Amino acid sequence: MAEATSGDVARVHNAVLQLGRELGRVQQLQVGLSQTVDQVASTQDMTRSELTQLRALFDEYVRRDELAKNLQLAQTRIIAVRGELETSYGHYATVRRLATGTLQAMDTGTVTQDAMQAASEELMITTPRYWLAPALVGLAAWIRDDRTLAERALAEALRRDNDKTSLFFALVLRRHGRDDATARWLRQYVARQDPAALSHEFTVVLDAVATGTLGPVAKPSVMEHMSGWYQRLTADPETVAAQVTRWRQLIDGMRTPVDPRFTVLPAVSPTWPVLKAVYEGATVHGRAEAHFRGIFERPLRPAPGLQERVDAILDNLVRSYDEEETPHRKREAELQAIIDADGDRTAATAAVAAEAAVHEESVDFLTLLTNAGFFPDRVGASDGTQRMAIALAKDWVVAADGQLEAQNVAAFPTSVELTVEGWTGRIDGDATEQSLVDSLTIHIDAETDNALSKIKLDGGPLLGLIVGGVALLLAVITFVQGGSGFGVFLLLVALGLGGFGAYSYSQLEPRREHVRRLGEQRKATGAAQVRGAVAEVLDWRTAWDREVDRAEAFRRYMNALVRDSFIASAPDRSREVVA
Amino acid sequence: MPRPLMGPQQQIGRLAPTAAARHRPASGGRLLTSPRSARYLAAIARLDASATLLPLDLQEIIDELHREFDETWSAVPQGFVAHCYLGAPYEAHTVTVDGAIIEHYRAGEPLPGPLEGARALARTEHYRVIEVYPDKLVCVRADGAVVTVGE
Numbered sequence: 001m002a003e004a005t006s007g008d009v010a011r012v013h014n015a016v017l018q019l020g021r022e023l024g025r026v027q028q029l030q031v032g033l034s035q036t037v038d039q040v041a042s043t044q045d046m047t048r049s050e051l052t053q054l055r056a057l058f059d060e061y062v063r064r065d066e067l068a069k070n071l072q073l074a075q076t077r078i079i080a081v082r083g084e085l086e087t088s089y090g091h092y093a094t095v096r097r098l099a100t101g102t103l104q105a106m107d108t109g110t111v112t113q114d115a116m117q118a119a120s121e122e123l124m125i126t127t128p129r130y131w132l133a134p135a136l137v138g139l140a141a142w143i144r145d146d147r148t149l150a151e152r153a154l155a156e157a158l159r160r161d162n163d164k165t166s167l168f169f170a171l172v173l174r175r176h177g178r179d180d181a182t183a184r185w186l187r188q189y190v191a192r193q194d195p196a197a198l199s200h201e202f203t204v205v206l207d208a209v210a211t212g213t214l215g216p217v218a219k220p221s222v223m224e225h226m227s228g229w230y231q232r233l234t235a236d237p238e239t240v241a242a243q244v245t246r247w248r249q250l251i252d253g254m255r256t257p258v259d260p261r262f263t264v265l266p267a268v269s270p271t272w273p274v275l276k277a278v279y280e281g282a283t284v285h286g287r288a289e290a291h292f293r294g295i296f297e298r299p300l301r302p303a304p305g306l307q308e309r310v311d312a313i314l315d316n317l318v319r320s321y322d323e324e325e326t327p328h329r330k331r332e333a334e335l336q337a338i339i340d341a342d343g344d345r346t347a348a349t350a351a352v353a354a355e356a357a358v359h360e361e362s363v364d365f366l367t368l369l370t371n372a373g374f375f376p377d378r379v380g381a382s383d384g385t386q387r388m389a390i391a392l393a394k395d396w397v398v399a400a401d402g403q404l405e406a407q408n409v410a411a412f413p414t415s416v417e418l419t420v421e422g423w424t425g426r427i428d429g430d431a432t433e434q435s436l437v438d439s440l441t442i443h444i445d446a447e448t449d450n451a452l453s454k455i456k457l458d459g460g461p462l463l464g465l466i467v468g469g470v471a472l473l474l475a476v477i478t479f480v481q482g483g484s485g486f487g488v489f490l491l492l493v494a495l496g497l498g499g500f501g502a503y504s505y506s507q508l509e510p511r512r513e514h515v516r517r518l519g520e521q522r523k524a525t526g527a528a529q530v531r532g533a534v535a536e537v538l539d540w541r542t543a544w545d546r547e548v549d550r551a552e553a554f555r556r557y558m559n560a561l562v563r564d565s566f567i568a569s570a571p572d573r574s575r576e577v578v579a
Numbered sequence: 580m581p582r583p584l585m586g587p588q589q590q591i592g593r594l595a596p597t598a599a600a601r602h603r604p605a606s607g608g609r610l611l612t613s614p615r616s617a618r619y620l621a622a623i624a625r626l627d628a629s630a631t632l633l634p635l636d637l638q639e640i641i642d643e644l645h646r647e648f649d650e651t652w653s654a655v656p657q658g659f660v661a662h663c664y665l666g667a668p669y670e671a672h673t674v675t676v677d678g679a680i681i682e683h684y685r686a687g688e689p690l691p692g693p694l695e696g697a698r699a700l701a702r703t704e705h706y707r708v709i710e711v712y713p714d715k716l717v718c719v720r721a722d723g724a725v726v727t728v729g730e
Contacts, residue, residue: 237610402726406718409706410699410728548705555724 009485013492020496023464024503030460031507038514067343074338081332089325095123095132096318099168100311102139103175107307116140124153131161132318135168163189164201167317170218171208175310179215186218195229197362203372203379204317210384213309229365230392240396243366247393247400249354250374254287255280262540264532271416275540281408282547285401289554292390292397296561300383316380333378369393391561398558405551412544416537421526422447433534437527444526448519455511461504468497610715611653614723619647623661623708623719656710656717660690660697700728 098119105111120136127133138153157165170185186205193202205222208214214222233239258276266272333355337348355375363371372381372389381389390397415428418436423443425436457465475490622643625636648655689695697709697716706718706726715729 399726402718402724403728405705406700406716406726406728409703412699412702414702 009489012489016489016492016496020499023496023500027461027500027503027507030504031510034511035514069343070338070345071343074335074343078332078335078339081328081335085325085328085332088328091127092130092132095127095130095136098123098136099132099318100314102136103172103311103314106143113140113144117144129160129324131157131164132168133157134160135165139172163192163199164317167201167204168314171204171213171310171314171317174213174215174218175307175314179217182215183217183221186214187221190222190225193225195233195365198365198368199362200368200371200379201317202365202368203381203385204313206368206372206389207313207316207380207382207385210388211309211313211382213313226365233364233366234395239364239366243370243393243396244399244403246354246367246370247374247396248403249350251284251288251397251400252281252404253351253354254284254291256283256287259543262536264529265416265536265540268418268420268529268533269416270419271413274411274413275416275537278408278411278413279540279544279547281404281411282544284404285551285554286547288397288401289550289557292554292558295383295390296387298383300387312382316382366393366396370396394558394561398555401551401554401558405548408548416533418530418533420529420533421522423526425530427534427537433531436530436534440526440530441523444519444523448515448522451515451519452512455508455515457501457504457508461501464497464504465501468494468501471497608648608652608654610712610717610727611648611651612717612725612727613651614725615719616647616723619644620707620719620721620723623659626659626661654712656712657692658694658711659708660694660701660711661708662701662704662706 102116102120105116117137117140120133120140124133124137134153134156138150138157141147141150141153154165154169157168166185166189170182170189173185174182190205205226209219209222209226258279265275269275334348334352337351338345341347341351355378368379369389369392371379372385373393376382376386415426418425418427420440421444423440425431425439427436471490472494475487475494478484478487478490622640625640644659645655690698693711693713697711700706700709700716700718705720707721708719710717710719715727718726718728720726
């Protein structure tokens with residue numbers, strides 16, 4: 001029995017030793033597991049960050065795809081619209097070419113009157129409803145001295161489009177030095193105009209004023225009318241406010257994107273979208289000054305002779321689109337805006353809204369000036385006309401720029417928020433770089449302490465120590481009572497469990513060290529981000545100050561423009577008095 | 580750090596404003612959009628030292644400001660807000676409507692009534708003063724040029 005007991009003790013002893021070894025292995029596994037968990041956590045962080053990047057990439061992809069589709073659709077549609085324009089109004093182009101062609105043929109005397117008559121009469125038949133065809137028939141008849149046909153053709157042209165026909169003949173007559181007749185045509189044209197609803201061809205009159213093409217007889221009366229309209233319309237605050245609003249939209253469209261070297265703030269500051277918008281809003285002043293300087297400082301070469309100047313204006317008159325084409329031209333401009341914005345419908349809508357007045361059938365005199373000043377190509381204004389229009393519109397430009405500046409100043413944020421490593425802080429008048437870094441350090445230290453407090457003996461190791469202690473106590477009692485075999489067993493159990501507990505305890509410190517190291521790393525990264533953000537806020541502020549200060553120079557430049565400097569004198573008059 | 584300087588009706592005993600100012604409603608007349616006069620700007624500059632002004636001087640300044648609008652039959656602002664150079668902890672100070680009492684406002688403290696709308700514009704030194712009207716703000720630059728804000 002005693003042998004059996006001894007054998008049992010030996011087996012138990014072996015089993016306990018085995019258990020101790022297994023526990024040791026379990027402990028090693030636990031430590032390994034703990035490290036793996038840390039690794040998994042770090043991998044999870046990485047995965048999350050990669051997922052965020054992937055999401056951003058996907059969103060970007062979806063946006064690009066949408067833009068590409070919009071672009072493709074706009075390109076397809078614009079071809080259709082242009083095709084329709086060509087089919088419906090393409091033959092107008094022939095008539096337009098013939099107008100200046102006829103005049104130049106008259107100058108050189110290289111074309112017979114019969115050929116001119118035949119060409120113009122053919123166009124009369126092929127282009128019904130178009131005002132220029134009978135006007136050309138009238139012109140050919142006038143050259144031939146066929147008064148009856150000339151008058152009949154003229155009556156028809158006036159019926160089709162009274163204003164354009166009047167302007168056309170005023171310019172043709174001016175081209176041939178018939179100043180009194182020019183003045184009569186212009187007088188009847190101008191007297192019929194309503195400054196609140198001018199057609200686009202009035203741009204031609206502006207052109208004539210700016211290029212000195214009006215004759216000495218017509219000029220004072222036209223200038224008097226225009227000055228009267230200008231004064232009357234500028235006395236109405238609502239009309240002026242509408243122009244200021246338009247210029248504000250146009251200037252606001254000149255925003256320059258923020259410098260891509262700002263990398264920390266976009267990542268750590270929820271205020272970044274505001275900072276970005278405020279900076280971009282401030283860039284318009286410099287861009288606007290460059291834009292207007294570009295207009296005024298590029299070389300302007302007015303045609304030297306009267307005939308060339310008139311021809312240029314006639315080109316504008318006959319080439320400017322007619323009202324019936326307006327819906328198609330408007331649609332074409334909308335599609336072109338989408339193409340120009342690379343498929344971005346929002347940007348295209350904003351651009352179209354800003355130039356909406358260009359496509360209106362009739363506009364007030366001030367809107368016409370704004371159109372000529374900002375969209376000379378669309379309304380057929382020459383460089384000289386654009387300069388004169390801007391000089392007349394300068395007060396609205398200055399007011400619009402002032403409003404943009406005020407909006408920008410008002411939007412200036414009072415503080416910049418930062419979110420780094422779960423900490424939030426704000427850069428404002430009271431904060432310093434050190435105070436922010438200190439606050440971040442305190443936050444991360446608190447988090448690290450919290451994590452450290454959770455690393456302690458628990459579960460298996462703690463139970464092992466308690467059971468080991470109890471086994472030791474029981475072993476002592478057993479030995480005292482003389483039970484050697486069971487005492488040895490208990491002692492072995494106590495040793496095994498005690499060893500396991502001690503080993504577990506010895507592994508706590510490396511884990512704590514790991515957490516401390518992570519904390520230090522977070523502090524270093526976070527502090528670098530906070531310092532980077534503070535530096536970028538200073539850079540941003542400097543850049544903003546520089547941009548917004550340009551508003552002053554821009555206003556000075558615009559205020560120095562004088563209208564009369566941009567009104568050329570006629571080439572056949574050495575001195576003229578400007579009304 | 581804006582500073583609402585005064586309200587529209589300054590009426591106290593012998594320091595009452597000019598007759599014209601007394602009889603004109605604050606919101607009547609057209610908005611004065613021409614550049615402000617040197618006299619007006621000088622009056623605004625004197626208000627910078629308003630902490631040390633005597634009530635009599637303050638009333639004189641206020642009358643001067645009113646004169647700018649009365650002479651052109653223009654609307655008189657409801658109040659004036661200006662950038663404050665006093666520094667922390669004060670962000671703004673105001674002259675109450677009954678005149679001659681200067682109150683200092685700490686950062687974050689709301690300005691009275693409609694004047695709060697001008698606070699953002701007075702945060703930087705862009706404008707010498709911001710005039711507050713019922714539906715508009717007029718920002719006056721150091722050279723007297725004005726910018727009208729608000730539809």
